[in-house]
Amino acid sequence: MPQSVERWVERIRSGDSRAIARAITWVEDEAPEAAALLNALRPVAGGAYRIGLTGPPGVGKSSLTDRLIRLLRGLGHRVGVVAVDPTSPFTGGALLGDRVRMVDHALDPGVFIRSMGTRGRLGGLARSTKDVLDLLDAAGYDVVIAETVGVGQSELDVVHAVDTVILALGPAGGDQVQMLKAGIMEIADIFVVNKADLPGADRTVRLIRYMVDLAHRRGWRPPVLAASASEGRGVEDLWEQILRHRTYLEESGEGRKRRLRRVEDAVWDQVLARVQGAFLQWKAARPDWERVLEEVANGRRGLEDVVDEILHSVDFSAGKAEGGVL
Amino acid sequence: MPQSVERWVERIRSGDSRAIARAITWVEDEAPEAAALLNALRPVAGGAYRIGLTGPPGVGKSSLTDRLIRLLRGLGHRVGVVAVDPTSPFTGGALLGDRVRMVDHALDPGVFIRSMGTRGRLGGLARSTKDVLDLLDAAGYDVVIAETVGVGQSELDVVHAVDTVILALGPAGGDQVQMLKAGIMEIADIFVVNKADLPGADRTVRLIRYMVDLAHRRGWRPPVLAASASEGRGVEDLWEQILRHRTYLEESGEGRKRRLRRVEDAVWDQVLARVQGAFLQWKAARPDWERVLEEVANGRRGLEDVVDEILHSVDFSAGKAEGGVL
Incomplete structure (x- = not known):
């Protein structure tokens, strides 16, 4: 982001169509700029x-x-x-x-x-x-x-x-x-x-x-x-x-319900992104991950068992949001 | 499930098409029977x-x-x-x-x-x-x-x-x-x-x-x-x-890579289902959840802040898998 987030927020709020177009491209590319900008823009x-x-x-x-x-x-x-x-x-x-x-x-x-x-x-x-x-x-x-x-x-x-x-x-x-x-x-x-x-x-x-x-x-x-x-x-x-x-x-009151559901959707999407980030970080620090998958593929270890291990050992609060889906 | 999981596994492995059709319907309906059956079947x-x-x-x-x-x-x-x-x-x-x-x-x-x-x-x-x-x-x-x-x-x-x-x-x-x-x-x-x-x-x-x-x-x-x-x-x-x-x-070796990726996908899908289950449980026990969403909607509280709270306070290892998407 060549300018500060504040400057981009200002340009977008003033209806600067080039700035809006650029921001949309960031969203499409799942660029890190998009998350920062959206967090700053949502309150307005x-x-x-x-x-x-x-x-x-x-x-x-x-x-x-x-x-x-x-x-x-x-x-x-x-x-x-x-x-x-x-x-x-x-x-x-x-x-x-x-x-x-x-x-x-x-x-x-x-x-x-x-x-x-x-x-x-x-x-x-x-x-x-x-x-x-x-x-x-x-x-x-x-x-x-x-x-x-x-x-x-x-x-x-x-x-x-x-x-x-x-x-x-x-x-x-x-x-x-x-x-x-x-x-x-x-x-x-x-x-x-x-x-x-x-x-x-x-x-x-x-x-x-x-x-x-x-x-x-x-x-x-x-x-x-x-x-x-x-x-x-x-x-x-x-x-x-x-x-x-x-x-x-x-x-x-249905309008209020829809607005709150939208907020909840946005919260949930970010929770998932962070959970994924934490998992990828954890996985990267585990050199035997491929062996674990191999064991599951061969039926020597249950899928549930690996899922349990992940849920117990990954520190989900530590993850940064990652773009994309696994 | 009117019969035991073992019995269903047996019927499906023997190619009993009525049992297979029934199992697929469970999968489509995201019925609890589906998860139990799939876990038992995947090793074979x-x-x-x-x-x-x-x-x-x-x-x-x-x-x-x-x-x-x-x-x-x-x-x-x-x-x-x-x-x-x-x-x-x-x-x-x-x-x-x-x-x-x-x-x-x-x-x-x-x-x-x-x-x-x-x-x-x-x-x-x-x-x-x-x-x-x-x-x-x-x-x-x-x-x-x-x-x-x-x-x-x-x-x-x-x-x-x-x-x-x-x-x-x-x-x-x-x-x-x-x-x-x-x-x-x-x-x-x-x-x-x-x-x-x-x-x-x-x-x-x-x-x-x-x-x-x-x-x-x-x-x-x-x-x-x-x-x-x-x-x-x-x-x-x-x-x-x-x-x-x-x-x-x-x-x-590409075949092995694809097989392991499939296993990882399945692991990840179950992790997400469990994470969602834990979140829904946590949310249900929080009577002020709607007020929190309201605060975010009104810009009095940041989305990130709520996401942080969820990631720090939900016990993700406690959740049961939930069907469907939030």
């Missing part, structure tokens, strides 16, 4: 409203985000977006779409968009996304959007980092919808059937409403909206429902 | 050759697996397959394809096929897959195949659980291939361009060979094969290359 975060937009590929999530950005800019809000595509090592999709979007909003200092793929590393994307949301929050954006392709478990984890989760589906999502597992239905605060100008959308909306009715118990009943991002239809309605959900979160 | 595992087959959706991975099964059955090998599709809550694909395949091999006691989606839970799929590989290994299958859609990070983790990783791509994968990140190129021991009867396959094969040449340093040079699973072409060649890779692993 919390002002942004956080939206998660997820759904299968091809339903028009980025068009929806785009329309939402325009609407929010018209209302005077500053908007930060992190688009996460864990499939990008295969498809490259997010990065390409990102460049197109960048151009659209390049001259607007009130918009910050960044996309993240796996960048060749195979770990930590969910954690990185949460960290970037904290960064954008601390940078003073009024609304922060995490756009994710809702596949793998870790991508779905991102929903724990936001206030309102929007699940977007396509017009022919009828069959798709019937395959949605309980876990997916339950994460959505708002459903949007996009491309509502295409056939099948009405049926899909009705089907989701029916499923919501079946699953509904008490508290917030997720609205099911139709939208056409390409035509700009339904986006104001979407924003209205987001505001209505925000009010619900505040009044019901 | 290690006899199977483990193959990972990954790649983007739609390249014909399940057809390739199918052809491989037939070839291996012809050679007298027993084959166990676990097909993992983390996208199934959205697409439902794996489960459907699985049923079709089940019918093909339903009468053959030498074949066991099981697919896993997220089953509504949003965690632990990579861990479950590794456990199922251990189960099938212990059950005496000669060759065990993990078929995964290579999206999210955790799905790619599965490659650490196998001996030979096959990366399958489509014939028009040229552009796709150029987007492959270093991390993906490096996990493949063998490349297969499937649907080689379709246009573009030759170019894709040449392109991957070129990229392999660029990336190649020393040791194993991943072969790049063309195949057409629908026509049954290239599958014998694939098996030959798998055997060649197996020989390489044995002679170079």
Whole structure:
């Protein structure tokens, strides 16, 4: 870090987009600078409203985000977006779409968009996304959007980092919808059937409403909206429902619960990083570690036994956080 | 567990497919029975050759697996397959394809096929897959195949659980291939361009060979094969290359390294489960935990400080393993 942490905090809080971009790169690279910066920034975060937009590929999530950005800019809000595509090592999709979007909003200092793929590393994307949301929050954006392709478990984890989760589906999502597992239905605060100008959308909306009715118990009943991002239809309605959900979160105490869970997640992530650091340190000082693994592999020693030894002999309070996963 | 662990171990080792199916369900549900059984089975595992087959959706991975099964059955090998599709809550694909395949091999006691989606839970799929590989290994299958859609990070983790990783791509994968990140190129021991009867396959094969040449340093040079699973072409060649890779692993010492890394992964997973258990126990006995989180949320107390307190006061050696992720 060529400048002091304080200087970076200052630059980021003032909305300096080059500083923000640099900080995000540190987060992506799991550089030591990231941890120091995030610890300094978290106390000033919390002002942004956080939206998660997820759904299968091809339903028009980025068009929806785009329309939402325009609407929010018209209302005077500053908007930060992190688009996460864990499939990008295969498809490259997010990065390409990102460049197109960048151009659209390049001259607007009130918009910050960044996309993240796996960048060749195979770990930590969910954690990185949460960290970037904290960064954008601390940078003073009024609304922060995490756009994710809702596949793998870790991508779905991102929903724990936001206030309102929007699940977007396509017009022919009828069959798709019937395959949605309980876990997916339950994460959505708002459903949007996009491309509502295409056939099948009405049926899909009705089907989701029916499923919501079946699953509904008490508290917030997720609205099911139709939208056409390409035509700009339904986006104001979407924003209205987001505001209505925000009010619900505040009044019901659910918002406070979500905030505390986010803090607990962040605490737990750091505990795990430190535990891992302590283990790696302990392992490095144990020249016979490979022999131990060999014994387990050959069935001469039980796995449980080695686990017990580690838990009894590693001083977990001594470890420094290590980047990455073992 | 209605019978003793010993009885279940016996049934599974004898290849009783109903017992194996039940055990896999325990693994999926993270039931306490799973841990006990796996600990008892791991010492007898290690006899199977483990193959990972990954790649983007739609390249014909399940057809390739199918052809491989037939070839291996012809050679007298027993084959166990676990097909993992983390996208199934959205697409439902794996489960459907699985049923079709089940019918093909339903009468053959030498074949066991099981697919896993997220089953509504949003965690632990990579861990479950590794456990199922251990189960099938212990059950005496000669060759065990993990078929995964290579999206999210955790799905790619599965490659650490196998001996030979096959990366399958489509014939028009040229552009796709150029987007492959270093991390993906490096996990493949063998490349297969499937649907080689379709246009573009030759170019894709040449392109991957070129990229392999660029990336190649020393040791194993991943072969790049063309195949057409629908026509049954290239599958014998694939098996030959798998055997060649197996020989390489044995002679170079790389195989031993991979086995030890697998043991270390399993040790580490159990350490994490126990650490989490200890933390949850500690938290439950701390009625002011919510107030602590509130203080962090309000910036009155630093996150690091709470992390330090946890690492100093939780007795990690006391925890029982807990299923799931916090």
